[in-house]
Amino acid sequence: MEERPKLALIDADFLVYRVGFSCKDETEQIAKARLTEMLTDMVYIELKCEDYEAFITGKTNFRFGIATTHPYKGNRKDTEKPPHYEALRHHLQRLEAKMSDNQEADDDVAIASTKYIGWIVHVDKDLDQLPGWHYNPVKKEEYFVTEEEGLRSFYTQLLTGDRVDNIIGLHGIGPVKAKKLLAKATTEQDMYQAVTKAYDLAGEPPERVLENGQLLWLSRHEDSAGSLLMKRSSFNDGEWTAAKFRSFVTGALRTATRRWPPKYKALKEALVGRQVNKKTGKQAMHYRCAACSEEFVSNDVQVDHTSPAVDPAKGFVSWDVYVDRLFCEASNLQVLCLPCHKTKTAAEKLLRKKK
Numbered sequence: 001m002e003e004r005p006k007l008a009l010i011d012a013d014f015l016v017y018r019v020g021f022s023c024k025d026e027t028e029q030i031a032k033a034r035l036t037e038m039l040t041d042m043v044y045i046e047l048k049c050e051d052y053e054a055f056i057t058g059k060t061n062f063r064f065g066i067a068t069t070h071p072y073k074g075n076r077k078d079t080e081k082p083p084h085y086e087a088l089r090h091h092l093q094r095l096e097a098k099m100s101d102n103q104e105a106d107d108d109v110a111i112a113s114t115k116y117i118g119w120i121v122h123v124d125k126d127l128d129q130l131p132g133w134h135y136n137p138v139k140k141e142e143y144f145v146t147e148e149e150g151l152r153s154f155y156t157q158l159l160t161g162d163r164v165d166n167i168i169g170l171h172g173i174g175p176v177k178a179k180k181l182l183a184k185a186t187t188e189q190d191m192y193q194a195v196t197k198a199y200d201l202a203g204e205p206p207e208r209v210l211e212n213g214q215l216l217w218l219s220r221h222e223d224s225a226g227s228l229l230m231k232r233s234s235f236n237d238g239e240w241t242a243a244k245f246r247s248f249v250t251g252a253l254r255t256a257t258r259r260w261p262p263k264y265k266a267l268k269e270a271l272v273g274r275q276v277n278k279k280t281g282k283q284a285m286h287y288r289c290a291a292c293s294e295e296f297v298s299n300d301v302q303v304d305h306t307s308p309a310v311d312p313a314k315g316f317v318s319w320d321v322y323v324d325r326l327f328c329e330a331s332n333l334q335v336l337c338l339p340c341h342k343t344k345t346a347a348e349k350l351l352r353k354k355k
């Protein structure tokens, strides 16, 4: 294995709790000193690192808007804050910890872990979905998570849920049963299929897989996949899910493609000329279908994206990618007759479903 990383990426929320509760009979000054000591011991002595990046969770969190069936952290309402809570958080910021904005400290740790090679320092199972070097500062345990183990950990949590954050998994499925359900799966596709199947058998709708997945999956990039969908906390005052909002916006954008000039270029290229419409006996413009090469009137053809706006193999990636592919140049557009268009979209749909 590679050389030990020299940087520590710390989910620092636990420090506030640990130091706070252990210093309940101490002054604020002593509590702060203990925090500094714990942090520096961990970074420079235990891990022998040269530097660290620490993150603490701010006051807002997109996940509150996503959890519709069970309130996110709904069971934590009465959780006791440790003594010196605000003072210790403030002190951590003086020690250069960054306050997360609309997400949690572990999301920031996840993003940092994709940019730098460093120890992922945490006491929370959630972070085991991240591949790389891990350090549990309470158990003083070092371990390495591979890409596959990281995914397995995420899909296991989808099945079991996460009691700490009030994310409800499947009834009666604990770590042992989850392990069994995922035993044969080696790729992410296999794991995803095993999980959706288990939800289906338990009578849970597929939206619950999506909801729990969004709650459990840690952000990996600042402008990642559905950043807007993931970060925004409410759609239509919470009456809409992120998925409904996405289909609303994609629908509106699709409508706009009717006025997208390259579409007319594609039509012009397929134009055969004016000839008699066999159905009506009248003269009409005819266009050639790129698939069957037959000629049709304008009402019987569709301008089709040769590579669809949403790549059926990848699914929705991001708004940038969607807009780029939807408003593509004429070279990616073709004219198809209605039956040929129907066949092509059905094939794409099937490919998406298989995913």
Ligand SMILES: [Zn+2]
Binding pocket: 289, 290, 291, 292, 293, 294, 336, 337, 338, 339, 340, 341
């Ligand atoms: Zn055709």
